[in-house]
Amino acid sequence: MSGDLPDYYFRIRENGAAVFKVDTENRQRRIELEEIAMVNVKNGNIKPHGDHKLSPEDSAAINGWLADRRKLLESREVDDILRAVDHLNLTAHWVQTRASEAQLDAVTDTLLLAMHDLRSVLVRKKAERLMKGDQAAE
Structure with a gap:
């Protein structure tokens, strides 16, 4: 199972994510998550956690995730609006047929x-x- 895990885990927050490095190479063979940074999706700020220094690999993974997350949120935003249009149509039908x-x-x-x-x-x-x-x- 440990071979299938990604090197990084992003715990989604309202405005971004906490970034963890996934470690399975320890004596107990347990999954350990070391927090390495905080990412703000809106302004792109990446703040290392505590005294952690981000490696080039860390930065590349975070920037890749940030770009992918922004694309996903943008597509969800349009989808949410189209769902709102559907909901307005359903609301009109409800008003016309069932509303007291x-x-x-x-x-x-x-x-x-x-x-x-x-x-x-x-x-x-x-x-x-x-x-x-x-x-x-x-």
């Missing part, structure tokens, strides 16, 4: 404000993109 007056009273104002806010932002961003396109064409 009390349920509608509980959600209508909040939904209308959220949809108005979203629509405003989408229209503004689309107008900005169209203006940039027009300026580039000139």
Whole structure:
């Protein structure tokens, strides 16, 4: 089993990960995790843990993980938005077919404000993109 383990383990946190070096080469043949760094996905900061000095291999593994994690989070973000579109459609169907007056009273104002806010932002961003396109064409 130890031959199948990666050299590094990344414990995901809300804004990045704690990085551990995986060690299976010890007398007890137990898996040991030595924390070597903290990574912030948003700003790319890598902070060695304690007095640990990151080797070039450590840095390469962390930077590779960081690039892969950013790609994954970006793809998940788009997928989450597409799921939100599906959920809006399901919500419209629920409103039209099953929602009671009390349920509608509980959600209508909040939904209308959220949809108005979203629509405003989408229209503004689309107008900005169209203006940039027009300026580039000139």
